[in-house]
Amino acid sequence: MDNHDNNNNNNNNKTPMVRIQSTVEMGSFEERSVIEFEDESLESPASIPRKKHSFHAAPHISADGSDHCYPEEIIRNSVIDSIKIVVFSAKINLLMPFGPLAILVDKLSGNHSWVFFLSLLGIIPLAERLGYATEQLAWFTGPTVGGLLNATFGNATELIISIHALKIGMIRVVQQSLLGSILSNMLLVLGCAFFGGGLVFFEQEQVFNKGAVAVDSGLLLMAVMGLLFPAVLHSTHTELHFGTSELALSRFSSCIMLVAYASYLVFQLRRQKNVYVPVSEGETQIEGSSDDEEAPEISKWESIIWLSILTAWISVLSEYLVDAIEGASVSLKIPVAFISVILLPIVGNAAEHAGAVMFAVKDKLDISLGVAIGSSTQIAMFGIPFCVVVGWVMGRPMDLNFQLFETATLFITVLVVAFMLQEGTANYLKGLMLILCYLIVAASFFVHIDPTSLEDEAPIPSH
Template sequence: MLATSRGVANEIDILTDLGFQERQKLLDRLINVAEEGNEKFLLKLKERIDRVGIEVPTIEAVSTGGQQESVVTDYVLKLSCRLLKQYLLLLLINQVASGLFRAIAALGRNMIVANTFGSFALLTLLTLGGFIMSRKDIKSWWIWGYWISPLMYGQNAIMFTPNSNKTLGIQVLESRGFFTDAYWYWIGVGALVGFMFLYNIIFTVALTHLNPFDKAQATINEESEDSTTNGTHQEVELPRIASSGESSSRRQKRGMVLPFEPHSITFDEVVYSVDMPQEMKIQGVMEDRLVLLKGVSGAFRPGVLTALMGVSGAGKTTLMDVLAGRKTGGYIDGSIKISGYPKKQETFARISGYCEQNDIHSPHVTVHESLLYSAWLRLPAEVDYNTRKMFIEEVMELVELNPLRNSLVGLPGVNGLSTEQLKRLTIAVELVANPSIIFILSLLGLTPLAERVSFLTEQIAIFTGPTVGGLLNATCGNVTELIIAIFALTTNKIAVVKYSLLGSVLSNLLLVLGTSLLCGGIANIGEEQKYDRRQADVNSLMLLLALLCHLLPLLFTYSAASAELTVKPSLYLSRASSIVMLVAYFAYLIFQLWTHRQLFEAEDEGEGEGENNGAEEEAVIGFWSGFAWLAGMTVFIAWLSEYVVDTIEDASDSWGLSVSFLSIILLPIVGNAAEHAGAIIFAFKNKLDISLGVALGSSTQIAMFVVNKHTLNFYIYKDFG
């Protein structure tokens, strides 16, 4: 290189002053000089080695034929059987590594999960394989990782093959903890074969039994479909379905392609009845007909989405079936008019669509094909092909089915579309027929208001203390259940009321209380959690009193030889026990909130002075504002919960589960979702007093007040027998 007193900067200036061709020639010359210097150095080194007499093994890579494969020839080993053994080991190590990677991919089922746990597995195998850390350096409590690492067996076997001389080689291997006995080669081969089969078995089992995290939709590739029209095979892809918002945002918005004539529907004094079931006649019912709809009137305006709401068993589905003309039996009386004209089922079926909750679709066609068949069969003949196609595309965009256009419908709950996607397909199938009136039956979910209820209760507790705060939260949650049970009693759903109240007590004592204690302990693991012992003792004693009062009529019933003799006395005893428990509950409220309130608040005040006095929370809203908002939220939750309960019979039929099971498990969780979430949130905030007040107070309120209130309510109407 050109060297001057100015150093490197001068060299760069000289190179940059050269032209492109001169610079290229200079670089080529420098490379040639370096290669010649290296060659001279290697020749001199070879001459020196030959003079000393050291025999160095040489390895030559020879290309065989026209293939791009290399055969390694070891001239020192003279093509002995060790070459084949070495090649066998390399092949087995490759197969074990491939099987390991496939097993990790199948178990991970996701790129992020596979990379995370795969990196940890590879780190463990490499570190404990005997190369990075020798066997002697691995701790005794980690030595098991050394023996289960496939790299250890492959390394021991492959190290023995070319390096098994009797002097320096054995010493080097033993210093690194490798085994130098000849039989370790075959141990390594056997272990690698075993690991190869093990990893491939894990890979196969994981693919067979583990479901993917992201649901795959079976779709038909249009290109492959066109290319195999005359063939017998068809290609099926499994792509990930993109979000509907992404697809719909890419498409240009258009208006409706096909016009339709809006119609109104009015019905007045509609009565629907069926023949009285034989079972009810046996029980003594004298009427010949069972009236399901009694004098129902209403109107549906065009262009207005109308929701028909009511409690379970109110007759919503029956009314929709009667208006749509889907009832083939029974007796229908009253007036049903379409735009002022009497309804004729022959013409009404052409302008109406009916979307059921669980409609039936062909599982072996795609979403686009389902809409295409519906449009072909139901649109008028004067609609041409292009208009029909444009209208189908408009409907698919409207209900956001474009990402699923080539997805197979599949079987509900098994494969194919999800429940939400099937409901959108059901609506789209009716929309492509361009109806004037669409009936939609759907489930209404409970609005997530739990966080607001817990916040308002917490604000009120700042003014009243945790005892009143927990009581308010429990009361607001149980008002929902009280309203639900009252409507269920009016519709003669006695089993739903009994099972739901039992489930409420169990869910509060087991699910809510246990979850609150667990979550609160984890969230505040470094702090001491305190609670009011007096409040817990009083609630426990009240629950024990409720248990004894509820058991008394039951034990009296089974005490007699004949159950018929104790029916009426048991009813009287049950009503008397209900009155006693109601009186005891109101006395408990007076004791807790007025006469002996200082017993429950004293401990809270002492804790506030000694520990968290400086960090006391300030109220965000006033007492009466919080109380008003809490009452409004409770009414809204009760209103929405009523419609959730309405789906219990349909869920029992579609899921194959008994009404009793759903009433014990589902209704308590839905009806008391607000107080359940509130208790857990308070436990996270280390306010265990309010959590205990919610869980125990709610159970006490249900057992001592709600159950007995319903017992007396039912006594007003009819006996349980």
């Protein structure tokens, strides 16, 4: 009888002992065993693969309950899993081979139109994966640092392209590509989000937090003011010192705009941490789906390494892309202004575009607005002034004089979007109107010839 009881006790304690051995280093095994069993009962099949990637360094437990931990094997498996997640998990990564192909075509034939086209395609998945790696790193840094990382890397592709263009003196390309990024986010990305969400929720209007959007609209109007005064000063020939006052005003205004943007970040991150995600506060989610959204897929150091690799690769491709712009413009008979304002920003905003539409279709319109309008605010209040300061350091006369045509386009766009957002509602008609406005802007730049592009640019070295 005693032997029978001992056998029953051994059988009952068999599984908990295995759990104790695998979690003894992480705290009290009695408490941990309860948590492990509760997690197993709540865990959905869809969440298992993500947890496997998140905790792939856990020690292996054999059938007899003994631990066998092989550090070299774990590291190798970790690298393989990380590559699978980052490189092979997204379908858009099928475009990655176009990057090396662009370099190969440049070395063999030097055909600028093909190099430009292939570089564009190659940068699209890199921009999307850069945003993904930033989001993964933000899980480990907390909301404040995570917000700063998103602000820094959210528009990293546009900034890298702009810095390469600044190096070779293509100042107008820098100005027009940054302007195009703002126009693309505010009209095309937001318009597609409204249109897609409106079609899914056809019989009702979607609502969003218009108070949060009002802050961004105010900053965008401030950016318009910063760009308007140098353009008017130049056009009216009322400079105190011809050729220097305009540049000095631009550099001073850029520093002011950077201070304003830093203040905005502090205000947003410390006092309005959830300003763009009120939907999730009162929302009851299924355990499986919430687990998918809350568990990071790669570790902190893997995120940092991937950020470095992707940034370096984007930088390499951006150099080939910028060098091929003028040659592609001549061979394809497309104005440089159209390439800079329309084509380049669409590549840089590909990740934001897909994300904004996805959230709108899921009725999370506040996040879509945070992506589209927030990205426009970053470029207007951080990207443009940052490039002016970088040009100042490089000795390039980068200024805020975007010419009256471009400045007027930005001003009208900000007004149109502000009027669309003032009611705090969205539907497919508003989205369609924003998309049609973007088509008008695209057509305008297709027939627009920039008369100052040649005199503003420094001599461009041959590639």
